[in-house]
Amino acid sequence: MAAGGSTNGASKSTNGPSTSQNLTVLIVGGGIGGLTAAIALRRDGHNVHVFEKSSLARETGAAFHLAPNANGILRRLGIFAETIGANRMNRLTEYTHTGEQERSIDLTEPNKQWQHPWHLAHRIDLHNKLKQAATDSAGSGRAELHTSSQVVAIDPATASITLENGIIFEGDVIIAADGVHSMCRRSIPGCDVEPFGSGKSAFRFLVPRKRAEEDTETKKFVQKEGELTIWYADDRRVVMYPTSDNTILNFVCIHPSEDTAEISGENWDQTGDIDLLLQVYSSFGSDVRKLLSKAESGSVKVWTLLDMDTIKCWTNERLALLGDAAHPFLPHQGQGAAVAIEDAAALAVVLSRIKTEEVPERLKLYEDIRMERATRIQDHSRLMGKDRRDQGKLDMVGFTNYNFGHDEYDHAMQRLREWRWNRMPNAYWRMPIAFGPMPGPRQTHEGLVRVSDQSTFTTASIKFKTSRTVLQNLFPPGRSGWRFKDPGTVAYASFSQTTLGKMEWLGGSGYHHIGLYVHGVEYEKSDGTVVQGTYLPLLFESLTDPIVSGREELGMPKLYTSVDIYRRSSSYRIRTGWQGALWGEFHLEGLSEMDPSTEKGSISGEADAGILAYRYIPKNGFTNKGVAAEENVVWDAFEDATTTPRPNKILKAAKASFKIEPLNWDELPTLHHVISRLAELPVYEIMGAKVVEGVGVPDVSTSRPIE
Incomplete structure (x- = not known):
């Protein structure tokens, strides 16, 4: 972006809007929301200009809450509140006005369910840190802070703003972070409302x-x-x-x-x-x-x-509202700044990898992503602010879980993915659809039939703690009913690799498979009943025959990979790849034998009730691309299995680790979109690992549509 000016009045910028994916972004308002947006956008390579009417010699205000939902975004951006004097929220104590204690809640234990801390921060300290991060000369992109710059007019069609001194700036998008008395809000039809x-x-x-x-x-x-x-x-x-x-x-x-x-x-x-x-x-x-x-x-x-009355629209052409300009908050839940920070994260996501002509539609996507959540938290805050005699029974735990149990960056990223997928004309969707339309010339829906009571198995599994939101994004996109049993931002999953042998239907030979098993998942059926189990978003196998069979007949989401096992007396190592390109390494070390009767486990490495998966079959015919012939939720209850695995040896690992390398499209021409998503999984903690050997391999014939 370039700016022009003269002492005699307004003048136009000479270069105009950019045409590359690196946008010129004009942010009106240099508060917490506007500066967070500036940091996030410049990290994505955009050129950002922040216009603040004050001199910013000092920021007004006192302390405020940095709840886990906001802290997670700031920490992703390199802003750690504890480094600026913020302290953890450890306890809530309530008294009557005359001094009788009503309750005192220790929050240190409940806070463990949130991946990020709950801080109490000084607004001035955070604001100064955000200013520093936004304008730091190091890093990608560019951000410039224009103080004492009162914006008096904007043009959403051209993404131009006019300052009080007559200077006009042009860009690709305007973000209005100018507060509850937003001047920019008047440029959205039907939104000229006053607080x-x-x-x-x-x-x-x-x-x-x-x-x-x-x-x-x-x-x-x-x-x-x-x-x-x-x-x-x-x-x-x-x-x-x-x-x-x-x-x-x-x-x-x-x-x-x-x-x-x-x-x-x-x-x-x-x-x-x-x-x-x-x-x-x-x-x-x-x-x-x-x-x-x-x-x-x-x-x-x-x-x-x-x-302020809820407004029905936050955007107009190349203009989008952020924070109090869109949804001013009463302070009764301490979420005003947090939701503005979430807005900033969502905007940065939807404006990534963009062409300038896509800006209006991307901003509409931002509005669609954010409006329901912001409005709901607004309503919660109004309820919490009622006079105590009028409050009735409030679901404070439910409010907190809704507020805190959210990662807007990963949530918005998934919504952007789905937006991109929906724009693909006549997309040919194939299993596993959580990863979007599948590349390749053809695909069928398959499954595995294993009928051999004497078949052998060796299963090595690594269980780890990770992000619930990232795992949740692997649920079948656009399909309702899926959720986690627990509301926290952490969840648990396992990589589990099984070597099968003495398979009668394969002439006595066998093969390897390795899958990602997501624990603690619930599926609510249309009649309201809930099935709990482990969700299997994908299963890699090393042989074509079980892949084809399992996908077509049973609805299991299988793909090919090579699986190489390096086993020694006290270690077990797995390497996975495609045509010589290695994408995964899994190590179990310090193996020691345990009593088999003390452990229970299934193919996923855990004592699951069963496996939840999702069946999808594309409709036949070239003219029917993107049309599903059949799709349903699949449930395989282990108690119904015709063959029960009989472990005869269990070894626990003293140490375990894994590494996923996404490589690139040239190295993984048919799998890069899948492996790159697996590589996004953060590992907060390895919870355990083991190797189980035994006899009896279920043929999975009990898997069925759940309704």
Whole structure:
């Protein structure tokens, strides 16, 4: 992007919008959402310009929540909140306004279900870190921060903005991160709405923790690090939590707006009054009022909590709204900044690998990805902010799971994949469809029939902890009913390799297979009943015959790979490849024999109830590409198997590891799209590994459509 200007008025940029996949992005607003978007977009190679009306000499505001859903995105971008003084949220304690404790919840144990921490951060510290990361000269892309740059007009059709001084900037896309009073929002038809007072206002101020610790009456409230404390009356509350390495106490005191109508405003810098603060909370216990009185004179700010009608559209041609410009939040769940950060991640994903002519449609995809979730969290926040007497029974655990159990980057990436797949004309879909349309001249739906009670098996498996969202993206795309049993962002899977021998239907010979088994999956049938098992998104085999049979007859998602086994007295090593190109290595070391009766396990390496898979058969005929002849969920319950595996030897590994190398299209011309997805699986922890030997191989003839 180039910018032109003169002292006499407006002038046009000379170069205009770019035509390559590296876009010129104009971001209006340099708050947390806008700067996060700048960082994410420049990392993708785009050229970014951020226009902020203030001088950014100092950022207003105090502390706020960095919940796991936001922290995961920031950490992916190289921003670690603990390095800027943020402290973990360890405990929630609630009192009545007169001081009776209602509950105190230790959050350290529940937080283990989230892959990323829950932090309490100082807004100024995070904002400074984001500014630094956005404008750092190192790294890919380019980002420039224009301060004291008031945007007065925009043109969504040409992605151009006009500054107060008359200078015009042109780009490929405009991101409006200009807050609840967004000027840009007026450029979206039907969205020229104004925020309104919610009926509540809030005092906000900071107090050094040391002041509370030195007072015998208030030190009891600050004994535990990372503790968020709330005192409730029917129509008002005081919220206190620490920040800045537990050295500063952040206060948010929410009350009816009429109590401070004469001084409250819509900005964060409306100066309040300590005497008025204490008057508003005169019904609270003396120890709480003593705590409030420790605010420094002139430091208390008070502002009206704003709400806004839900708007039906966030985009117009090359313009997209982000954060409060699209969905202002009441502060009652601490998700306002988090959802803006999620918006930024989604925008960066949908604008990746893009042609400039695709921008309007990609922005519509962004809106489709984000609107439902943002609106739902808005509604949750409104419910949480009701007067306590009007709240009724709220599903706080459900709200938290919905808020925290989400990785927007991986979620948006999957939605972008599906958008790309849906744009492919007459795509020929083949199993396994979780990876999109399959390359190759032809494909059938196959399965494995193993009928031999005396066949032998040796199964080596490695179980690991990984991302639930990445695994979830391997569910059959666009098909409902699939979910994980547990709501956390972590999940468990196994790579399991089996060598089969003495197979009668193969003339006494055998073959190898290796698959990814996703544990803890549920499928809800149309009648509401739920089947639990292990989901098998794909199974590699080293021989054509079982691949063809298994896919056509049983619905198992099989592909070819070579499997080489290197076994020694205390180690077991597996290499997988295609035509000499090796894509996988799996190592089990320090094997020692265990009592077979102490272990249970199946083909997946775990004691599963059965295997869930997805059957898909393309309709025959060249003119029917992209049309399914048959598709259904497949269930193989091990209790129904005609042959039960009989382990006679089990060896546990002292150490195990694996490595997936995606290579490239030239090296893996038919498999690169699959292996590259497997390589995306993060390994948080190896949970165990073993080798099981035995007799009796089920023929999988019990697999059937689940409904």
